[in-house]
Amino acid sequence: MLPIFVVLVVGARALTPLFERRALMIAAPLLMVVSVVLFEAANLAGLGANKLWDGAFWPLVAVSAFTAGAGAALSILMWAELQSCFNSLQIVLYVSGAFFLGSVIGWMTFGMDESRLVVALLALPVLSFACLKLGFSKIPSDDLPKRTWGKLRFPWKLVIVLGVYEFVLGVKQGVSFESDLFAFGVMLASAILFVVVYFFFHRFDFTRIYRTPIVLMVCGLLVALLAFSSNSMVSDVLVSAGYALMFLMLTVLLCDIAHRYGVSAVLLCGIEELVMFTSAAGHLTAAGMEGGMLPVNVDDPAVSVALVMLVVVASMVLLSEREYSRWGASFFGAGRLAFDGDERGRFVQRCAEIEERCGLSPREKEVFQLLAEGKNAAAIERELYIANGTLKSHTRRIYQKLGIHSRDELRALVHGEGSIGKGQG
Template sequence: MREGALTDRVEGMAGDAGGVLGRWRLALPSLIPCFFGFAFMRAYNDLIARRFSEASLGAQWAGEDLYSLVMLAVFLLCALFARRIAPLYKRHSAWAAAMLLAVAGALLVSAAPAAAVPWPWLALAMGASAVAGALFILLWAELHACLDPLGIVTYVSGAFLLGTVGAWVLQEVSGAREALVLAALPLASAGCLRAAFARIAPVDLPRSSWGRYDFPWRLIVVLGVYEFAYGVREAAPSFQWDAYPLGVVLVALAVFLMACFFLKRTDFSLVYRTPFPLMICGLATVPFTASLGVFLSDTLVSAGYALMFLVLTFLLCDLSHRYGVSVLVLCGVQELTAVFRLAGHQVPALSDSLSLFGMEGAAAVSALLTVMVVLASGLLFWGRSSSTPWGAAFFGVGAMARESDERREIVARCAHVAEAHGLSAREREVLELVALGRTPMQIERELVIANGTLKSHMQRIYQKLGIHSKRELRAMVGAGE
């Protein structure tokens, strides 16, 4: 083992306990707004979607699918006109519309007649709550894109965990209590969102312009296949409703704990590979549910789909943070993959006539989905090194921005200098942050390292580059004074 690597290992182990406590101490002021604010909105969307799925529209998924289609329309419009409306958090009209429509949708849904809901009533409730839900998701995505990688993983996974648990606990609430809960959730979320934005440093706030870029379409294709597979299973008559929240809670809790306590000792590439075995194991056990239990299959499929969605959310928020591209485009297109889940809802009705490899019905569908997932997941495994730092280079999209600002140019020059002088992956990260003008405290918080560890990294960088100061370092990478 190289001396530098051994030093990193020893210093990392010595600073683990203090690093965890220090990280939470620094994060505590923004902990409640970031965690609970997005969780409130997650719970609101889940509860509203469940109510529409119970509407009598002639098909099992008609109500929830229509609700999702309205949300998809909002995501599409925001992605198409992102250059005109971004950043969304600066538009008071977006805040007002999100809150008013959310409350109106909540009251309309809660006051819906017990019998068949009239179409005008249903259309108003669905339109108001779906538009509000989509706007809140995009506003929170803009907030998450302001955070460093650790913050993104911690707060998004924590919000998914708390929001899913909250929706599951509140699903039996009805009547006046339901109206009060559904109306309070978006208002509380908006308050938390404003408090969280107030704590973001100006340099990290969303930008209003960005250069041309190549969208990471192969990632969207992979998520689309997972959405389709989950949608097929979700629409099956034997699907267990409690399997999905359990799957989400399990993967969100695992990622959250990893981010809080084991991030420095965890290879993040293992996280984006994990959805594959979860989904495959879930689909493979479908033909044997009589002996193994359908609940296990549905939980594994739900966990695989949820983890894939979480991983892609982490990545796209980090790409937005690094390159300045609006999340209205990145996360807006990500949300559009839900159309594949809606398409999957139509498959079980056609499965009786499907035959494949001598299998029929549900077994044939499961085999076909397994093949699709294997082929799509191959895009995540081929040609990538597990030692590549996660983030913009996580899926090989480091060259996403063709025309970008000075920030990207500095990062590119840092990469060239790091490769030419044999800097380690962590030393390269420190080099980039120093070149971008980060203070020592900001670097320690973003990389989750102690002050002594940072000083050791800086000393080795100076030795390898043959320099003696930060001014020389910045001049070497063309970062100016």
């Protein structure tokens, strides 16, 4: 997967949007199907999994592994591109729902007999491709991914924290981590987020969940410390749930940034996926401890303490940001995007300046930007899932805070042709 992520990140401006490249759309499921066929052919020819890397069979297995990873990488970023077409609430529901469904399907395949597993692995890529095509066909043309965007200062704090979580998970997986426990942790985190957002989105403040991954991760590591063993089911579930929730939230935020600022989700999520390098480093560290190449044992309390400190320090770096507005975008540094030559970026920046100056609430900020974009009442109600009366109430308060009386005055204000009313802000 990693080589494909590197190619797509480096060549994002030339290759995106991916959904317009029919060859890549078809290649994603086709590569995964080919990988299954090649592996099964090598398996049958070698008469057993233990002999796959012997003699003439290992090149076939290697090609199978590469095609599987390449197809999966393309598919992941194409889905990120689709998710970046949605509004904030839809992004949370789709991403958390996808995480949950994927973990359930993965859990169901554990222990499945080979013939049924082969059928599942052949069918799932094709089903994913069909759903992806259907999804893009339902997106209005104005909301489809853009071909160009301005300069970007990527929120690197996000990468650092996720990298630390990946490393800790890699250490745990390199010792005694059970795959079904990891799937259960992902199911738990994604299901809770989906349910909370779906039923309480009117009162939901996404920024309140930012601290949850650190709590889960630290508790999981402390359980291993108190048990004097890295082999703990409770510890494994908590660590996997903490990592999954962090990865899920960052995916949601990156897709939301891509949607708001018109930046390619392939670029943003591709950089996020490259952080899995640190997971490999965690595996190697665990192997070094178990093999005696490092002076400590994986069950030593010092190891758990070091991992806890690593998670806490990295999380504090992230949580040191004080700006929680705009649904978390500025929280991760998106408020410092460079807008050179980027009309969309300058528009969003101007909206943010007015919102902060006038003290708009998080919900009022969302309504304000949609009003500034010129969207009608029905479109705003549909996008934010609010009633007409609620929209009118938000609009009235926005007008009062800005000291204006109409949409024309609002748009003039955003485009620098007006001024905020006296005594407002």
